[in-house]
Amino acid sequence: MTLDLRSKIRDVPDFPKKGILFKDVMPLIGDAAYFAESIRQLAEWSRPREPDLVLGAEARGFIFGAALAYDLGAGFIAARKPGKLPWETVEATYALEYGTDSLEVHRDSIAAGARVIVLDDVLATGGTAKAKCELVERLGGIVAGALFVIELTFLNGREQLAGHDVHSLIQY
Numbered sequence: 001m002t003l004d005l006r007s008k009i010r011d012v013p014d015f016p017k018k019g020i021l022f023k024d025v026m027p028l029i030g031d032a033a034y035f036a037e038s039i040r041q042l043a044e045w046s047r048p049r050e051p052d053l054v055l056g057a058e059a060r061g062f063i064f065g066a067a068l069a070y071d072l073g074a075g076f077i078a079a080r081k082p083g084k085l086p087w088e089t090v091e092a093t094y095a096l097e098y099g100t101d102s103l104e105v106h107r108d109s110i111a112a113g114a115r116v117i118v119l120d121d122v123l124a125t126g127g128t129a130k131a132k133c134e135l136v137e138r139l140g141g142i143v144a145g146a147l148f149v150i151e152l153t154f155l156n157g158r159e160q161l162a163g164h165d166v167h168s169l170i171q172y
Contacts, residue, residue, distance in 0.1 A: 003037045006170050025121050043071045045167050049144040052114040060121035079103045092131035105135050112140035123148040126160025
């Protein structure tokens with residue numbers, strides 16, 4: 001029997017600001033059986049795409065991404081805020097509701113032709129995911145898929161990822 005992952009997502013009203021209903025995945029991560037089931041489902045979708053690498057952004061993308069990479073026998077790439085990685089980096093900037101933000105990866109983290117699953121906990125407006133896809137492609141990698149635990153469909157984030165294979169385990 002497949003566990004109902006949705007049952008372990010906690011709604012947090014007015015976080016990070018008033019009017020937002022935050023979908024908290026930490027209860028899912030904190031339950032061994034549900035966390036294992038989420039990784040199993042992510043891997044089931046990823047495996048046929050034959051990824052060499054999984055790219056996840058801090059912080060929850062590290063948790064899911066590293067576990068998924070291990071399950072797939074793939075490497076893991078950490079996408080971080082500027083100034084957090086110790087070697088030469090490439091950067092992608094993306095729009096936020098109130099400005100811009102950026103992510104960086106090491107310049108040598110993706111070999112030309114490497115197949116990469118771009119993973120995150122939530123697909124909202126799609127800006128962060130699009131920036132991660134751009135980083136993969138700028139370094140010569142192939143986005144094998146964009147994968148999410150949760151998708152907030154009413155924010156139309158998939159539109160930012162047009163041309164990419166997109167999948168989410170839970171939709172709201």
